[in-house]
Amino acid sequence: MYAVRTWLIGGLFMLALFTSPADSSAKTTPDTLELDVLVNLYDKVKFNHAKHIMLVKDCADCHHHTAGTLAQNPNCVRCHKNSGATASVACRSCHIAQPFSAAALREKSRTAYHNDIPGLKGAYHQACSGCHQKMGGPTGCEDCHKRNKKGDAFFSAGAYAPPQSHGEKKHGGH
Amino acid sequence: MKRRDFLKGCMACGAAATLGVSQKAWGIGSFEGYPEGMGVLVDLTRCVGCRSCEAACNKEQQLPAPDAPFDDKSVFEEKRRPTEKAYTVVNRYETGKEGGPVFRKVQCNHCNEPACLTSCFVNAYTKTKEGAVIYNSKVCVGCRNCMIACPFNVPGYSYSSALNPVVKKCIFCYDTRLKYGKPPACVEICPQQVLTFGHRNDLLKIGRDRIREKPERYVDHIYGEKEVGGTSWLYLAGVDFDKVGFDTTMGNEPIISNVKDFLGIVPMVLTIWPALFTGFHLLATKNKNHEDGHSEQEDSKP
C-alpha cells in the first residue's frame, strides 16, 4: 500500500517537473538590471526589465532574434530564417564597449557583414531613445542616468557652470 | 651703357627674381586621400543635439571654459561656427520634417586637398597619412589666408593674444589619439554613435550601404565624398543638405585648382618678359643714340 503511494507521488512530481516549460523566461530573466559597464560621467542606469517586457511584449523588438523569436525583417531573414536563441541575449555580447579601437577596426574590415553595428553605448541609446521618442518615454540624458560630479565638470554644468554673462554676444563670425 | 653691362645686369636681376620661386609639379586634383587615411562618417539622422561632442573636444584639446554649459540647449537659437574656443559646434535646423529638428555637427572636414594647406605660404599645414590636417603654430605668421581660403569657414584665430596669436581648429585629435590609432574624443563620447570612425574608403562603403538599406531614411548623397576634392569627414542626412547649413554649390574641384592656372603662368612670365621687353627696348631705341655710344646720327625730325 505505502509503496504504491510513494510511486504515485514521485510520478506526479516527475510529471510536473518535465511538463513545465524549459524556457520559462519569466522565471530566469531579471526584473531589473543595473547597466554600469560604461559608467564614467553618469551614474549607472537602473533598468526596469519587467516593465519593458510588459510594455513591449515581443522580445525581438529589443533583442533581435537572439531571444528566440524568428526574424521578420526581410533583410535579416536572408540569413537568419531559422536562427533561434543565442547563448547570451545581453546587448554587450555583440555590441562591444570600444567599437573603434584599433583591434576592433582590424576585425571590422575582415567581416563581410554586420560591419556597421553600433558599439554598446550607441546600441543602448539608439534602441532605447528611438523607441522612447515614439512611445513617449524618457528622452533627456538625465532622465535615465544622472550626471555624477565628474560629468558635471566635463559638461561645465551644475556646480561647474561658467558664471552667467547676460547679453554678451561675441563679435565676430556669424 | 655698354651692351655687356646691360646684359649682365639683366641676367643678375632675372636670376634674382627666379630665385626661390620654385613651383612643385602638381598633378590634376584627383588625390583621393592616403590609402590608410581615416575618416568619420557623420549620420545626421541619429544626432539628438546633446552636445557631448563639444564637451569632449573642449576637454581633450584643453580649450578654455565655455560661455555656457554644454547641456545648455539655448545656444541652438543662433547658428554658431567653430571659433578659437570651440573647435566643434552643433547647430539645430528646423526643417519641418516629422521627426523633429535636425542637428548638425560642424568641425574641420580634413579635406583631401585642403584649401588651407595650399594657401599657406609657410607650409604650416600638413595632411598626415592618417588623414588629419594638422597645423604647426611655430611657423605661422598670422596672414589668415587659410581662413579666407577654407570653403567651410572653419579655422578660428586667437586674435586676443598679443604675443602668440595662432590659428585654432579641429586637428582630428591627432596629437593625443589619431597618431596612436585611436578615435577622436568626439567620436568616442557620442552616445548615439552619430560618428563612425574608420578608414575613409570603408566609410564610403558603409555610407552607401546605409543609404541602400534604408532609402526612405537618407538622402542619396554622401556629402564630402567629392566636394572640393573630397573630405575625410563625410555626412549622411535625412533632408537636403542645403537645408541643414551645407554649401552645395562648391563643386568637386579642390580649391587649389582655381589658382593652378595662375601659378603655371608665373614661370612663363619670368622667362618671356625679359626677352620681350629687351626686344621692345632694342626696337624702340634704335637710331636714338641711347647708350650705344657708336651711333652718331642726329635726329632730324622737327
Add this chain to the structure above:
Amino acid sequence: MNRYIAKGVKTVDSHYKVPGKSKWNLQEKLLLGLSPKQYLIQALRNPFNWLLAVIFAVGLPLIAIRFIFGLASVTHSSYDYPWGLFLCFGLFAMVPLSSSGFMLGTTVEIFGRHDFEPIERLALLNGLLGYLFAVVYLLVDLGQPWRLPYPMVVAYGPAAVLFLVGWHVATYLSVQVCEVSVAFFEWIGFPVGKQGVRKITLGLTVSGIILSTLHQGALGALFNYAPNKVHPLWYSSAFQWLHFFVSSIPGGLCMVIVVSTIVMKTMSWRCDDNFRNNLDKLTIGLAKGASMGLITYLAIKLMGVAHDNKWEYIATGWGAWYIFEMGIGVILPLFLFAWAIRRRQLGVIRFGALLTVFGVVLNRLNTAMITFNWKLAEREIPTWQEVIISVTLFSIYIVVWRFILYRLPILYTWKTADERATTPARGYVTGGDQVPSMAGSYRSRMEDGIIRPARQWP
C-alpha cells in the same frame, strides 16, 4: 616756405650754398637750407601740420594699443572676415596705385621715351612709397609681424600665391630702392653709387616689369582661393589676376597725375622749371596711357562676366553697385579723358584721374571686403579703431612723401658744380659731378653723358 623764398632764402638744389665756395652740410640739407628756428616756424605755421598733429595724437596711441594688446583690441576679431581695412585698403588698394614705378620706368628706359623723364622720378618714388607702406600696413595687420621673413628663410610654401606675393614684393622693393637711390646718391653726393646703379638700370627696369606683372596679378589670384565668397560680378575664375593687373595700369598712371597735381598746389617752390613747364604735357600723355588701360579693363571685365555667364547678377542690388563702380571709376573717366585730352583741359583730366584712383580703390575694397562673404547674412563694417589707424598710417605715408620731396632731387634737377652751356658730350662718360652740364639740362642723366635732350612734343 614761400615766405622764406620771397625773403631771399636759397633752397637746396645743389651741393654748394655759394657756388664754388661753401657746401651745404647734412643738417642744412635736411632742414631745407633753413636755420632750425626758421624750420620750426614754418612747420608750425602750416595748417596741414595741425591736422596731422590731431591725427597722430589719436592714431599713434591706437597703433601702440594694437601691438600691446593684440588685434582683438582694435578689430572685430572676425573669423569670417579675417582681412579688415588694413589689408583691404592699405595693401590691396595701395599696391595697384603704386604701379607707377614700373610704368614710368618702362616708358623711359625700355621704350626710350625720355620726354617723360621730368615725371619719372616722382612716379618711381610713388611706387616705392606705396609698396613700402603696403608692407607697413601688412605689418600692422599680421598676427605675428616679426615672423614676416619666415617665408623667405624659415618655412616655404611655394604652392601658395601669397608666397609669390611675398617674394616679389620684397624683391621689387629692393629694385625700387635702387631706382630711387639715384636721386638719393645725387643728394648726398655719392657719385660712385649713382654710377653703379645707372649701369644696371635697364636690368632693374625689366625685373621691375616682371615682378610687377606677377604680383599685381597674384594679389588678384589670392581671391581665387575663395571662389564662393567673392560676389560673382567681382570674381572671375579665369581672369581674376588679369583684372587686377590691367586695372593697376590706369591706377598707377592716374595716381601720378593726382600726386603731381597735389605737389604743384602745395609745394610748387620745390618744383623747377623743367618740371613745371612739362607737367601739363606729361599729364596729357599719362592720361592717354590711362585711357588705353581703362578701355582695356572695361573690355576684360565684361568678358569676365560673359565667360562665366553672370549677366543675371547685374539685375540685382549688387549689380547696381557694380554698375556704380564701373561707371564712376572706368566709364566716366574714359569720357572725361576723351573729351579733355583733345581740348587740353587739364583740370578735367585731373578730375578724371581722381575718379580713376577712386574707382581702383573701390574695386579692391569691393573684392576684398564689401562683397566678400556676400552669401552670409551679416556684413561686417570695420571698427572705428581700424579706420583711425588706417588714416594715421596714411598720414605717416604723406609725411614721408613730403619729407623726401622737400629734399631729394625728384621735382627739381640737381645742379652740379660748373654750369656751363655746352653741347652735350657723346658716348658714355664716367665721373660724376665734375662733368660739364648744360644749362637748363633736363636731368643729371645728361651729365652722365647720356645724349640727346628729349624731343619736344607739340
